[in-house]
Amino acid sequence: MDLGIRGETALVVGASYGIGFESAKALACEGARVLIAARSEANLAKAAADIAAASGQAPPAFAADVTREQDVAALAKWAAAEAPSLDMLITAVGGSQRSSFAALTDEDWQRNYDFNVMSAVRLVRAFLPALRKARKPGGGAAGRIVLLGAAAAKMPYPNQIVSNVHKAGLLALTKTLAAELAPDGIRVNLVAPGRTLTPLWINRAADMAKKDGRSPEAVIEEFSHEIPMRRFGRPEETAQAVLFLASHAASYITGQALNVDGGIARGLL
Ligand SMILES: NC(=O)c1ccc[n+]([C@@H]2O[C@H](COP(=O)([O-])OP(=O)(O)OC[C@H]3O[C@@H](n4cnc5c(N)ncnc54)[C@H](OP(=O)(O)O)[C@@H]3O)[C@@H](O)[C@H]2O)c1
Numbered sequence: 001m002d003l004g005i006r007g008e009t010a011l012v013v014g015a016s017y018g019i020g021f022e023s024a025k026a027l028a029c030e031g032a033r034v035l036i037a038a039r040s041e042a043n044l045a046k047a048a049a050d051i052a053a054a055s056g057q058a059p060p061a062f063a064a065d066v067t068r069e070q071d072v073a074a075l076a077k078w079a080a081a082e083a084p085s086l087d088m089l090i091t092a093v094g095g096s097q098r099s100s101f102a103a104l105t106d107e108d109w110q111r112n113y114d115f116n117v118m119s120a121v122r123l124v125r126a127f128l129p130a131l132r133k134a135r136k137p138g139g140g141a142a143g144r145i146v147l148l149g150a151a152a153a154k155m156p157y158p159n160q161i162v163s164n165v166h167k168a169g170l171l172a173l174t175k176t177l178a179a180e181l182a183p184d185g186i187r188v189n190l191v192a193p194g195r196t197l198t199p200l201w202i203n204r205a206a207d208m209a210k211k212d213g214r215s216p217e218a219v220i221e222e223f224s225h226e227i228p229m230r231r232f233g234r235p236e237e238t239a240q241a242v243l244f245l246a247s248h249a250a251s252y253i254t255g256q257a258l259n260v261d262g263g264i265a266r267g268l269l
Helices: 018-029 041-055 069-082 106-132 161-184 199-212 216-224 235-246
Strands: 009-013 033-038 061-063 088-091 143-148 186-193 257-260
Touching: 009 018, 009 106, 018 033, 018 041, 018 088, 018 143, 018 235, 033 041, 033 069, 041 061, 061 069, 069 106, 088 106, 088 235, 106 143, 106 161, 106 186, 143 161, 143 235, 161 186, 186 235, 199 216, 235 257
Parallel strands: 009 033, 009 088, 033 061, 088 143, 143 186, 186 257
Antiparallel strands: none
């Protein structure tokens, strides 16, 4: 299938490892010009080298903490110098804090809100002018935004109340933005991963294993049981959904959330 993105420009934020990295690599392998961002310069340098080895192009990289408004502004300035218009924006920054409701402070709620919701809000706002410029001469949707959310938005997990709430907020953001930006030729969709073996879960399993005196593999095995496919997802599997929604193959799809979760979210909607 021709995804139609050869020569187009994509910015992937949270691209130094995990789902964002695999998404950037998949986009680059399809011939898109990819820009990458995350906090750590060292992680970005490794990611850029790995993407260059897989795709033949070394993506320009910028270090920014997108929970900080000034870093998002600096990222937008850098990206504008690299590429005057932007065809695709992928935001892959976020995570969850495992905790009961009672143990969470206002500070926990606010920090997680900045991490999961405001990072996406600020990135979309900063890059809207560049995405608007992507409109093609013949008309039709041109700019595309893909937000990373979570299957938890549709099926709240126990002991993860903060991200259940914030990821549901990202769903509402996606749906509302899609309607507002459609007249500007911009599509907005969300990819909702279930349990996926990235550093996020690998580190979590290691922490849980240490506390419980068992192996990380035993933790992963336990958390696989309630997944109908009986295994965690691989980040490259999630990246295929990102690639599809960011591409012209999804030209009439906007305001949707696509779960990549091995069947864990069992609701009808
Ligand atoms: N893995 C799962 O099981 C799972 C499940 C449901 C939803 N998700 C969602 O999918 C998305 C990606 O998850 P993942 O598992 O790939 O995460 P991950 O393994 O933790 O990777 C996160 C990426 O974002 C960067 N990053 C983290 N904080 C940042 C910040 N403040 N500013 C800029 N970059 C930042 C990291 O690089 P640096 O450390 O160098 O900044 C890294 O490149 C997240 O929204 C997550 O909530 C994941």
